[in-house]
Amino acid sequence: MRRVVFNQKGGVGKSSITCNLAAISAFEGYRTLLLDLDAHANATRYLTGLGGDDAPLGIADFFKQTLFPGPASIKSHIHIHETPFNNLHLISASSELEALQSKLETRCKIHKLGKLLDSLDEDYERIYIDTPPGLNFYSICALIAADRCLIPFDCDSFSREALYAVLREIEEIKGDHNVRLEVEGIVVNQYQVRNALPHRLLDELLDENMPILPVYLMSSVKMRESHQACKPLIYLAPHHKLSRQFEELFDLLEEHA
Template sequence: MRRVVFNQKGGVGKSSIACNLAAVSAAEGYRTLLIDLDAQANSTHYLTGFTGDAIPKGITEFFKQSLSSGLAAKKSRVDVQETRFANLYVLTASAELADLQPKLEAKHKINKLRKLLDQLDQDYERIYLDTPPALNFYSVSALIAADRVLIPFDCDSFSRQALYGLLAEIEEIKEDHNEALQVEGIVVNQFQPRASLPQQLLDELLAEQMPVLPVYLMSSVKMRESHQACMPLIHLEPRHKLTLQFVELLHLLESAD
């Protein structure tokens, strides 16, 4: 299973959702890998605590090697990091990804990630891909490499307007590059049920028969505490309501397989 969490709008919780679903998956016994494709490296820091020069080479080194010619490119290796959480592994990102992007685009390396995942499938039962907040080389590579896509949505009007274009872009990538890609659904994040605007926007999406998943992730300070502690919610506070919502969401997604 290869699941990419993607929305080209920033601040909708991509990294939080990808990391916490991966952590729940690992806690339930699946050998799980998270691949961080964002130069901001938020998922890398969240799951490992690494920052700056302390970040292992990870996916950055893989893409650098892919720019080499001949045998060096064919022997590209990845430095997967074992986290302190059982069954959970990370392929780290770094700021250097931003500098590599135009070079990778110029050499048409858009299928390199898919080939890597074909190899990694042998070692990991679940692979999650966290993407940058843009439809760029890395997010398109992830959509080509994955078999399903989850779309975070944070219930504001701008996010709703962007959602329609996003679904159309995913459909185009599916038609041109990855016919097996499935949109699993829209994940409502940072939901405030007592506020009128979020509920109104949600009702409108449901009325339009958008693929909104029936688990709405609540807004909670516990998520910020989780980020600060570099500890996913399933380990920081396993009985918290938001943690249980992540567990429910994962079970919902797995039951649809």
């Protein structure tokens, strides 16, 4: 099962959600792979503490190989790294992705990622894909390669407008490239229970029959501590309320996996 976390708007918690769900998946015993497609490499840094020039070889190297293919198999061109967490492996991102993007677009390489993941399906029971903000080459590749999509939503008016655009784009990609792609739901993130605006926005979206998932992830300084420690919450603070919310969300998604 391949799950992509996508929203065009930045700052909605894509990397945090992807990493924490993947960490819980691995903690629960699933052979889990996280693929980082964002040139900012936030997920890579979160899980390894490495980033920038220190980032390990990963998906950028694979895409370079697709531009200059050799005789070896697709699978042999990918660098997969162990993380400090059992059952959780990583295909890292780096800033190189930005420079490669225009070349990949002009050479119509949008299906290469799906072929790579096809070759890895027997090795991993769960694959999580973190995407860049915006509908660019890499996020399109991810949506074409995935089975399911989660959309983070952080309860402001700009996020609401972005949400409508994301749903339209997913429908278009589903129709043109990937009929199996399904929106699993909208993940409410950084939820502030005492703020009136989130309540009003969510009530309006629910009235519109938007697929809001019934687990709301709270806003907490513990997430920033988790980033700084390079430890997902299930390892840093397993009994914290936010950790339990992530577990509840994971269980809800697994019911339909």
